[in-house]
Amino acid sequence: MPGYKVCVVGGAGGIGQPLSMLMAMDPNVAELCVYDLTIAMIPADGVAADLGHLNKAAKVKAYAFDKDARAAEVAGECLTGCDLVLVPAGVPRKPGQDRAALLNINAGIAKNIVEACAKFCPEAVIALIVNPVNSVVPAMCELWKKAGHDPCKIVGVTTLDCVRAEKFVHEITGAPVGDISIPVIGGHAGTTILPLFSQDDRAALSASKVTFGKKGVETVHPLGDLSPHEKERLAALTPALKDEIDAGLEYASRNEFAA
Numbered sequence: 001m002p003g004y005k006v007c008v009v010g011g012a013g014g015i016g017q018p019l020s021m022l023m024a025m026d027p028n029v030a031e032l033c034v035y036d037l038t039i040a041m042i043p044a045d046g047v048a049a050d051l052g053h054l055n056k057a058a059k060v061k062a063y064a065f066d067k068d069a070r071a072a073e074v075a076g077e078c079l080t081g082c083d084l085v086l087v088p089a090g091v092p093r094k095p096g097q098d099r100a101a102l103l104n105i106n107a108g109i110a111k112n113i114v115e116a117c118a119k120f121c122p123e124a125v126i127a128l129i130v131n132p133v134n135s136v137v138p139a140m141c142e143l144w145k146k147a148g149h150d151p152c153k154i155v156g157v158t159t160l161d162c163v164r165a166e167k168f169v170h171e172i173t174g175a176p177v178g179d180i181s182i183p184v185i186g187g188h189a190g191t192t193i194l195p196l197f198s199q200d201d202r203a204a205l206s207a208s209k210v211t212f213g214k215k216g217v218e219t220v221h222p223l224g225d226l227s228p229h230e231k232e233r234l235a236a237l238t239p240a241l242k243d244e245i246d247a248g249l250e251y252a253s254r255n256e257f258a259a
């Protein structure tokens with residue numbers, strides 16, 4: 001087994017806890033860091049203690065930092081040597097709010113963490129779950145590039161959209177869930193989420209249009225054939241997606257990692 005070191009930042013939160021459990025159960029993971037704030041509703045220490053009792057190989061450790069601390073100053077032990085940093089740290093939206101409203105606060109949280117990754121684990125793949133994914137990912141990629149690092153290491157996580165599309169198709173068609181494979185393109189926000197139902201090949205393949213390798217994203221695959229309806233939806237969503245990417249780039253133009 002490869003024996004990877006993984007950190008889940010926001011690891012005591014709603015997404016972070018089950019994600020940390022999945023990581024602790026993965027035989028590829030030798031070391032798991034559950035990183036959160038000292039003010040977190042559930043203490044990182046408790047999450048790590050419970051996960052550390054799973055009869056799995058991963059060694060689990062907790063890190064909790066003050067909300068005003070700079071990760072680049074305090075998170076050295078936690079991040080050094082990480083192969084993968086998963087980031088569900090951030091504020092979730094409230095009913096009626098859209099994901100874009102979270103940009104300023106969550107980009108600040110992501111920047112604090114990604115800046116520390118640039119210092120302590122610049123070779124790690126950094127997977128951003130924090131919303132709005134469509135803006136936070138381009139923002140962090142730009143800042144990462146400005147700091148001289150390879151932007152193929154920064155990815156957004158939207159697997160949830162594939163999982164949902166596959167479940168809905170299963171519920172409607174009754175086809176076995178394991179046989180359904182629906183790629184989803186367009187990003188992770190309201191109308192920009194475009195499931196390509198026409199490409200369901202019933203072939204239990206990964207729904208992803210991206211191939212990962214040691215360097216992060218190694219191949220971005222073409223979209224393949226789209227049905228007329230999908231082409232129409234893609235044309236309609238592109239301006240919204242572009243605006244969200246531009247909002248991220250605009251954030252990056254006003255900010256940089258602290259020296």
Ligand SMILES: NC(=O)C1=CN([C@@H]2O[C@H](COP(=O)(O)OP(=O)(O)OC[C@H]3O[C@@H](n4cnc5c(N)ncnc54)[C@H](O)[C@@H]3O)[C@@H](O)[C@H]2O)C=CC1
Pocket residue numbers: 009010011012013014015016035036037039040041067088089090091092093102106109112128129130131132133157158159160161188
């Ligand atoms: N990409 C996707 O598919 C999805 C993204 N999300 C996004 O993930 C984020 C987290 O959602 P939930 O887990 O439901 O929220 P939550 O509030 O339950 O958990 C967030 C955790 O992040 C921690 N945190 C906040 N600031 C931090 C910082 N500076 N450093 C370290 N930890 C920090 C909090 O203490 C908390 O434990 C939200 O932005 C949400 O919109 C949620 C679901 C799916």
Ligand SMILES: O=C([O-])CC(=O)C(=O)O
Pocket residue numbers: 092093099131160188
């Ligand atoms: O809806 C949200 O705010 C959280 C999220 O991204 C999702 O569940 O798809």
